[in-house]
Amino acid sequence: GAVVSQHPSWVICKSGTSVKIECRSLDFQATTMFWYRQFPKQSLMLMATSNEGSKATYEQGVEKDKFLINHASLTLSTLTVTSAHPEDSSFYICSASPRAHYGYTFGSGTRLTVV
Amino acid sequence: EDKVVQSPLSLVVHEGDTVTLNCSYEVTNFRSLLWYKQEKKAPTFLFMLTSSGIEKKSGRLSSILDKKELFSILNITATQTGDSAVYLCAVVAQGGSEKLVFGKGTKLTVNP
Numbered sequence: 741g742a743v744v745s746q747h748p749s750w751v752i753c754k755s756g757t758s759v760k761i762e763c764r765s766l767d768f769q770a771t772t773m774f775w776y777r778q779f780p781k782q783s784l785m786l787m788a789t790s791n792e793g794s795k796a797t798y799e800q801g802v803e804k805d806k807f808l809i810n811h812a813s814l815t816l817s818t819l820t821v822t823s824a825h826p827e828d829s830s831f832y833i834c835s836a837s838p839r840a841h842y843g844y845t846f847g848s849g850t851r852l853t854v855v
Numbered sequence: 856e857d858k859v860v861q862s863p864l865s866l867v868v869h870e871g872d873t874v875t876l877n878c879s880y881e882v883t884n885f886r887s888l889l890w891y892k893q894e895k896k897a898p899t900f901l902f903m904l905t906s907s908g909i910e911k912k913s914g915r916l917s918s919i920l921d922k923k924e925l926f927s928i929l930n931i932t933a934t935q936t937g938d939s940a941v942y943l944c945a946v947v948a949q950g951g952s953e954k955l956v957f958g959k960g961t962k963l964t965v966n967p
Contacts, residue, residue: 746897774954783943783959784898833897835955843889844955846897 741767742838746847753824753854761819761850763790763834769814770836774844775807778831790817790834824854857882861944861958869966872934876961878944879926886949888927890918893941893960901929901942934965 743766753759763773771792776784788809789797796809806828808820821828833849858881868874880888887905891898902911904920904927911918915934920927931938941962945955 772953783957784955786954786956789954837953843900843903845900846891849897 742842742845743767744834744836744845744847746834746850748850749848750851751853753852755825755854756823758820758822759824759852761821761832761834761852763817763819763836763847765815765836765838768836768838770817770838771814773811773817773834773836775809775817775819776833776835778833778849784833787819787832790819792817821852824852826854828852829854857946857948857956859944859946859956859958861942861961863961864959865962865964867964867966868934870935872965873930873932874934874963876929876931876942876944876963877926878928878958880944880946880956880958881925882946882948882956884949885922885925886947886953888920889945889947889955890927890929891943891945893943894939898943931963934963936965936967939963939965 745764747762773790775787777787778784786799787802790809790811792811798804811817835844835846837844860879862877889903890901902918907922915932918929941960943960944958947953
């Protein structure tokens with residue numbers, strides 16, 4: 741149980757375009773999902789907390805107009821990287837937990853390369 | 856600001872060795888500490904610890920939490936090459952969104 745699916749696994753896009761990444765909880769409902777970014781040989785850095793039916797909460801230094809988060813249902817959160825630039829190239833991972841005091845499950849991650 | 860510090864940052868051992876990975880933390884309103892194993896992609900969950908002194912065990916892996924001294928250790932006995940990975944420690948604070956704060960990880964390499 742507690743499976744999180746993330747799509748796509750990898751994407752290459754041109755500078756200036758937008759990319760949407762989906763995160764789905766397959767066998768549970770998630771009112772909260774988390775989006776992380778990981779640069780090579782670095783740890784996971786929380787970008788934002790996605791809240792179903794309300795605005796996302798962004799961490800300090802993360803541009804909310806650049807990284808648009810939508811959590812329209814209890815099983816789906818999306819992260820859209822708008823007007824992508826090469827410095828946005830990174831590994832993006834989402835996570836969710838089916839309930840309190842339960843381990844957080846991660847999606848398989850999305851490798852974004854902006855050229 | 857919540858902080859998680861892992862040590863060592865990297866470790867190279869031979870198959871069969873036993874390793875101990877360390878994680879210390881400073882967090883307001885601590886709730887739980889989690890250990891993950893990350894190979895090439897997303898982290899996979901190992902343990903969640905909420906109470907001091909209670910060892911959690913899964914095969915050759917075990918972990919324990921000391922809430923007084925604010926640290927946790929992850930032990931791996933009889934290491935195998937398949938244990939090579941980055942081991943991440945994260946803490947969850949109570950209240951709000953219960954987000955995870957990660958340490959930088961320990962890169963473990965097990966040589967045959």
